[in-house]
Amino acid sequence: MDSSPLDELVDAFVNLEEDKVLNLVEGLLKEGGDPTDVLEACRRATTVIGERFERGEYFLSELVYAGEIFNRVMEAALPKVTREVKPIGTIVLGTVQGDIHDIGKNIFKAFSQAAGFEVIDLGVDVPPERFVKAVMEHKPNIVGMSGLLTLAIESMKKTVEG
Ligand code: B12
Incomplete structure (x- = not known):
């Protein structure tokens, strides 16, 4: 069975494949994908990364790298949620x-x-x-x-x- 692009994104993020993550994010956003779904997929990935860290399969360097990848994803996704509104x-x-x-x-x-x-x-x-x-x-x-x-x-x- 083919996995959805969001599942692919989670897998790529968990495996810290930065280029693949950024390409998938760019593709999803270009096709009008919801930036919230993109961020939620990456958030799910960081939960798995945290579990791997707890089990000693990932180390601090992987946590640091995950943070860096997430920041790159946010650079692409967050401008899509920002809009001018009346202050509330x-x-x-x-x-x-x-x-x-x-x-x-x-x-x-x-x-x-x-x-x-x-x-x-x-x-x-x-x-x-x-x-x-x-x-x-x-x-x-x-x-x-x-x-x-x-x-x-x-x-x-x-x-x-x-
Ligand atoms: C990336 C990461 C790091 C990066 C952080 C980079 C950064 N700029 O933030 C770095 C490498 C710096 C790091 C360091 C450490 N980390 Co860390 N880290 C993570 C990791 C993998 C992902 C966290 C993340 O940002 N996820 C993405 C976000 C989007 O997900 P989220 O947090 O669920 O998102 C929601 C909430 O945050 C919420 N939210 C946040 N703020 C607010 C505020 C308001 C008002 C509201 C309403 C909501 C809200 O909204 C978000 C959207 O839904 C987690 C694993 C995990 N399970 O979370 C561990 C984790 C949090 N880290 C952990 C640990 C142990 C550490 C270190 C102590 C490691 C070490 N030995 O040095 C240090 C601590 C440094 C310190 N003093 O803070 C543990 C914490 C364990 C515990 N119970 O205390 C975790 C859970 C990993 C694990 N399973 O062991 N880490």
């Missing part, structure tokens, strides 16, 4: 202290902007004091805290208490 609110966003994962945060940011939010992005490894300062300054409707590590939960608690 403000979000202060950041990856909490101790965590530097930002791919999911950046996707959330792009979709929030496309929905009409102004996003104040504080970056990664953001200490509670910087969140507090940004909240005082921008008075946002929403505060978005990102974190993928288990230890990020502690940082989030501290930030909320801050």
Whole structure:
């Protein structure tokens, strides 16, 4: 049975075949494919990559490379979700202290902007004091805290208490 281009994309990403991934993404987007489906396929692939990392089949270098490939995919896909809209609110966003994962945060940011939010992005490894300062300054409707590590939960608690 032939696999769908999105399944092919997941396989190529899991195997870290950068050129194949980028060609498939370019083809899918050119044919009018939904950028959300493309990003979701890549997200699924990173879950498998994470499992391989846990089993000791992939190492830190593979996680780094997966991050780089994802960033290239986002460069192609995110402009397709961005559009000019009337501002509907403000979000202060950041990856909490101790965590530097930002791919999911950046996707959330792009979709929030496309929905009409102004996003104040504080970056990664953001200490509670910087969140507090940004909240005082921008008075946002929403505060978005990102974190993928288990230890990020502690940082989030501290930030909320801050
Ligand atoms: C790529 C990656 C990296 C890259 C990150 C590059 C980058 N610029 O982000 C690098 C190499 C830097 C990295 C480093 C590490 N990583 Co890492 N990494 C991953 C990996 C493979 C993919 C993560 C990813 O971005 N996926 C793509 C995104 C799109 O998927 P997603 O996160 O599910 O997306 C959604 C959410 O993020 C959500 N979201 C995110 N932010 C926000 C905010 C708001 C407000 C909302 C509403 C939603 C939202 O929206 C997204 C869209 O649906 C995961 C594996 C996995 N299972 O996730 C491990 C993983 C997260 N890493 C892990 C580990 C252990 C590490 C390291 C400690 C490894 C090491 N020994 O050094 C370091 C930690 C560094 C640090 N201090 O943060 C573990 C975490 C385990 C744990 N329970 O704590 C994982 C789960 C791998 C594993 N299975 O072991 N990593």
